[in-house]
Amino acid sequence: MAEWIDLEKLLKDRRTCRSFKPDPISEDVMTRLYDAACSAPSAGGFQRISIIEITEPEKKEALARISRNQNFIASAPVNLMFCIDGRRMRRIAEYEGAPYGQDYAICTLWMGIVDASISAQTLVLAAEAEGLRSCYNGNVVDRADEVSELLELPKYVVPAFMLTLGYPRSNGQRSRKYSRNVIVHRETYHDMDMEELYPQHLAKCGTPRFAVNDTRCAQLEKMLRRQYDAEFAEKAMARVHEQGYLTAYQYWFGCYYPSNEDAVMTAEDYRVFLKKKGLDLNETGL
Ligand SMILES: Cc1cc2nc3c(=O)[nH]c(=O)nc-3n(C[C@H](O)[C@H](O)[C@H](O)COP(=O)(O)O)c2cc1C
Numbered sequence: 001m002a003e004w005i006d007l008e009k010l011l012k013d014r015r016t017c018r019s020f021k022p023d024p025i026s027e028d029v030m031t032r033l034y035d036a037a038c039s040a041p042s043a044g045g046f047q048r049i050s051i052i053e054i055t056e057p058e059k060k061e062a063l064a065r066i067s068r069n070q071n072f073i074a075s076a077p078v079n080l081m082f083c084i085d086g087r088r089m090r091r092i093a094e095y096e097g098a099p100y101g102q103d104y105a106i107c108t109l110w111m112g113i114v115d116a117s118i119s120a121q122t123l124v125l126a127a128e129a130e131g132l133r134s135c136y137n138g139n140v141v142d143r144a145d146e147v148s149e150l151l152e153l154p155k156y157v158v159p160a161f162m163l164t165l166g167y168p169r170s171n172g173q174r175s176r177k178y179s180r181n182v183i184v185h186r187e188t189y190h191d192m193d194m195e196e197l198y199p200q201h202l203a204k205c206g207t208p209r210f211a212v213n214d215t216r217c218a219q220l221e222k223m224l225r226r227q228y229d230a231e232f233a234e235k236a237m238a239r240v241h242e243q244g245y246l247t248a249y250q251y252w253f254g255c256y257y258p259s260n261e262d263a264v265m266t267a268e269d270y271r272v273f274l275k276k277k278g279l280d281l282n283e284t285g286l
Contacts, residue, residue: 017133020166036126043111084112087156104285209245220254
């Protein structure tokens with residue numbers, strides 16, 4: 001890694017990659033990346049995380065399948081499963097004869113997610129400095145049980161998200177972002193007027209137009225009826241037919257994500273999963 005890094009350039013150049021060369025990542029490089037991950041701040045300094053490195057082809061293929069068939073996961077050299085880890089703390093506490101924490105499960109979960117995210121993004125930036133690129137993956141939450149089994153995650157350890165790493169096949173494109181005035185609020189929260197917000201939204205998303213067909217319309221209408229009401233759905237669908245395309249939100253939230261409702265983890269499913277992993281959200285530790 002270069003001794004001096006232009007951080008502004010690094011931040012501006014970073015982009016998600018979904019097509020990787022099969023070239024392996026050397027152990028030296030991986031060591032530097034893990035050192036970066038471990039250097040991140042963490043709640044209380046407890047580092048409630050574990051990272052599972054996955055390079056075995058069969059495991060990578062299983063993870064690609066679990067992640068809604070995102071095949072680049074199988075062709076990339078390394079995948080890292082960032083896990084929320086309440087186990088290490090608990091073991092150390094027991095060894096010392098100490099309590100294992102206050103508000104145990106909820107704190108483990110929240111602080112674990114934050115710790116894992118900061119640690120992962122620190123690693124991502126270190127990876128970019130090494131000429132690598134990456135892709136986060138949140139699908140693993142919907143299939144947390146399967147992931148746990150595949151990676152033999154024991155009690156008190158749950159998958160948070162995955163990061164696919166490798167050398168990019170091409171430079172790809174940097175994604176557009178909302179400008180800071182959409183994101184930053186001064187002193188208190190303010191809703192931006194829709195006349196101001198929506199053009200900014202289109203400037204970020206462009207105007208991707210997803211084709212209309214019967215299956216998509218039926219799926220979208222079903223979701224609109226469920227989340228709003230029949231009148232809202234009817235008006236929205238009339239607009240779709242008039243404009244002749246689906247917007248990005250209509251496609252992603254109306255068609256793509258709900259197309260496999262069985263694979264979605266509900267809050268209740270997740271609560272049950274966590275309890276099975278020893279993380280009962282009602283447990284206070286007190
Ligand atoms: C928590 C999280 C989960 C994500 N899951 C996926 C995923 O499953 N598949 C994918 O292709 N990209 C995934 N991404 C990448 C985002 O799509 C990407 O960050 C976003 O489009 C912005 O692009 P950029 O990273 O190039 O700025 C994920 C990103 C995050 C932070």
